[in-house]
Amino acid sequence: MNKYKLHIVFFYSTLFSVLSSCVEPFEAETQQFENALVIDARLTDEEKQHIVLLSRARSFEKSDSSAEQNATVKMIDDVGNTYAFSENEPGKYVSELVFSAQQNRSYQLTVETSDKQTYSSESIRTPEVAQIENLYVEREINDQGAEGVSVYLDNTSATSKYFRYEYEETYKIIAPNYDPFEFDILYYVACDPDRWYEVGIKARTEQKKVCYASKKSLEIMQASTNQLSSNELSRFQVRFIDRENYIMSHRYSILVKQFTQNLEAHSYFENLNKFSSSESVFTDIQPGFLAGNIISDTNNDTKVLGYFEVTSVDEQRVYFNYEDLFPGETLPPYAIKCTNVGNPQLINRGYHCDGPFVCDGDCDSPLIEAILAEIIVFSAENENYPEDFSGAPYLTLPSPCGDCTKLGSNIVPDFWEE
Numbered sequence: 001m002n003k004y005k006l007h008i009v010f011f012y013s014t015l016f017s018v019l020s021s022c023v024e025p026f027e028a029e030t031q032q033f034e035n036a037l038v039i040d041a042r043l044t045d046e047e048k049q050h051i052v053l054l055s056r057a058r059s060f061e062k063s064d065s066s067a068e069q070n071a072t073v074k075m076i077d078d079v080g081n082t083y084a085f086s087e088n089e090p091g092k093y094v095s096e097l098v099f100s101a102q103q104n105r106s107y108q109l110t111v112e113t114s115d116k117q118t119y120s121s122e123s124i125r126t127p128e129v130a131q132i133e134n135l136y137v138e139r140e141i142n143d144q145g146a147e148g149v150s151v152y153l154d155n156t157s158a159t160s161k162y163f164r165y166e167y168e169e170t171y172k173i174i175a176p177n178y179d180p181f182e183f184d185i186l187y188y189v190a191c192d193p194d195r196w197y198e199v200g201i202k203a204r205t206e207q208k209k210v211c212y213a214s215k216k217s218l219e220i221m222q223a224s225t226n227q228l229s230s231n232e233l234s235r236f237q238v239r240f241i242d243r244e245n246y247i248m249s250h251r252y253s254i255l256v257k258q259f260t261q262n263l264e265a266h267s268y269f270e271n272l273n274k275f276s277s278s279e280s281v282f283t284d285i286q287p288g289f290l291a292g293n294i295i296s297d298t299n300n301d302t303k304v305l306g307y308f309e310v311t312s313v314d315e316q317r318v319y320f321n322y323e324d325l326f327p328g329e330t331l332p333p334y335a336i337k338c339t340n341v342g343n344p345q346l347i348n349r350g351y352h353c354d355g356p357f358v359c360d361g362d363c364d365s366p367l368i369e370a371i372l373a374e375i376i377v378f379s380a381e382n383e384n385y386p387e388d389f390s391g392a393p394y395l396t397l398p399s400p401c402g403d404c405t406k407l408g409s410n411i412v413p414d415f416w417e418e
Contacts, residue, residue, distance in 0.1 A: 037068060037119065039294055039306035041109050043075060044259070044313045045126060047100045050075075052085055052093040054111065057305055067091025070114040078106040078123065101126040101310050109294065109308040118297040121308035127260045128312065130157035135238075135256055135316040139325040142240055149325055151239040151254055151318070157231045162266035164259040164311075165221040165238055170214040170416070172250040173408045177338050177401040178209040183371045183378050183394075191363035197346055199367060199393070201378055212416065213247075213408030220273040222266060249331045251418070253319045259311040268292055268307050319417060338401035341379055343392035344370050367394065377402035 040053040054068035067090035075083045075095070085093035101107060109121040134154040141147045155163070186198040221238065225231045238256050241248055261269075271290055296302035322331060344366040370376045376396040385393045400406040 036303045036305050037111075037113065037117075039109070039111065039119070039292075039304060039308065041121075041306070042309045042311065043101045043107055043109075044311050045101045045103070045129065046313055047098055049098055050083075050085075050095045052109070052111075053091055054093065054113075055091050068113060072112040074110045076108050076110065077102075101312070103128070103312075107310050111294075117299075117302070119294055119304055120297055121295075122293045124262070124293070124308065124310040126310050126312060127262055128157075128159055129314060130155055130160040130163065130258065130260045130312070132256065132258050132314050132316045135254075135318045137318060137320050137325070146240075146242050148240055148242040148245070149248060149320070150237055151241075151256070152235045152237055153233070153256060153258070153316070154235065155233045155258065157225070157233075157260075159231070160260045161224055161226045161231060162261040162263060163223045163233070164261055164266070164269060165217075165223070165236075165256060166259070167217045167238055167254050167256045168214055169239070169247070169252065169254045170212055170413060171247040171252045173211040173213060173246075173335075173404045174250055175209050175211075175400070175402050175404040176334050177377075177379065177397050178404075179378055179402055180204055181378055185368055185371060188365060188368050197365045197368060199346060199371070201381075201394075207410055208403045208405050211404035211408035211410045212413055214413070220269055222261075222270060222273070224266065243326065244332050246332045246335050248320075248322050249334075251319065251321050253317060253416070255315060255317045255415075257313055257315045259309075259313055261309070261311060264293065265307065265309050265311070317415070334401075335407055336398055336400050338397055340398075342376065342396045343382060343394070344376070344396060345391035346393055347391050367392065367396075370396070374403075374406075375399055 036057040038053075038055045038057050041051075043050055052073050054071055054073070056066040056068055069087065069090050071087070071093070073085035073093040075085075083099055084096050086096055088094050103126055106123040106125045108123045111119045113119075132153050132155050136152055138150050138152065139148075140150055142150070151167075153165075180203060181201045182204050184200045184202040186200050187195060188197050189195070217239075223233055223236050225233055239254060241252075268290070290305070292304065292307035294304045294306060294308055296304060346365055346367045348362045348364055348366060375398065377399050379395040379397045379402070382393050382395055404410065
């Protein structure tokens, strides 16, 4: 297991000192940094095109990693079958064929970079499939005293002991202040002295009341039955949703994927989790070097970040409505506050023109500019306009209050069930 040990940090920051009462400005810089190749690759037993991500580790002061382009990427099984990958966007390599990891087969990843440096992984055997026996939700109060809904799973495996989990949650959004009418800009030519700006309303041509949004998990979630008397995982918590979270206001669904791991993969991701809240070694600064199962064939001293994982997958989906678990109770607050009604002016108070191209003040229309920026929606007509001298013919609300597409898509997902 010494290949998984944590190596010495490979970059460090400038020291600073405090002298007397004067504090010199300090700006951290990387004094020494190795441009290591970063490989993120996972082969599953799902029949699909698989993806390998390549980049270069970034230094402390850089915000983005650099994609590794023009590489040659292959996966080779233990009977000589080769699966080639093509770069479809910088640093992202997709298998040219649809294939899957087969039981009783081992696979190796090879990478040749544009500078002719070659890298290869260990040969990894596909682990046996472990089934999710049950995926279910319960209303409860967590250890921090918050009330909400927990998503649990149970599984039973004859041989597998190590698991990693990912989920994708999808939820229905209903705009609380949806109106069947929307703004219609009839005339807007800035600083035109011969005609006032004009805005009307018209019937909506697109449904924007009900939408759906999806989010994927980011954290590394792992479980093990190694210390248990049997290979049964019971009441493993995948997700907790606070009852004040609007995502479960109406209908909510979660798809949970279970990846069966071997001991080496489990140990690697367990250590990676100590560094970062995201499993992606591309998106976070690497505080040290975590040795994986990929080495440089060209130079033994060259460090490689990342891991080639071969895994079997099982998945389950569960749905619930808020009413199922909180019958007759008040819905969670919406994503944004929708009680503050606005009334932007159609004609700016400073607008004044004496003739063509002779204007002072601001010729912009606050109402029309907000409509064009899609930050407001129609709420009601101002019944006191124009007598109240507000210059505002309409009352408005923030867009998400009446347009759910600001928070999701109005296209129903293929898998969705009511």
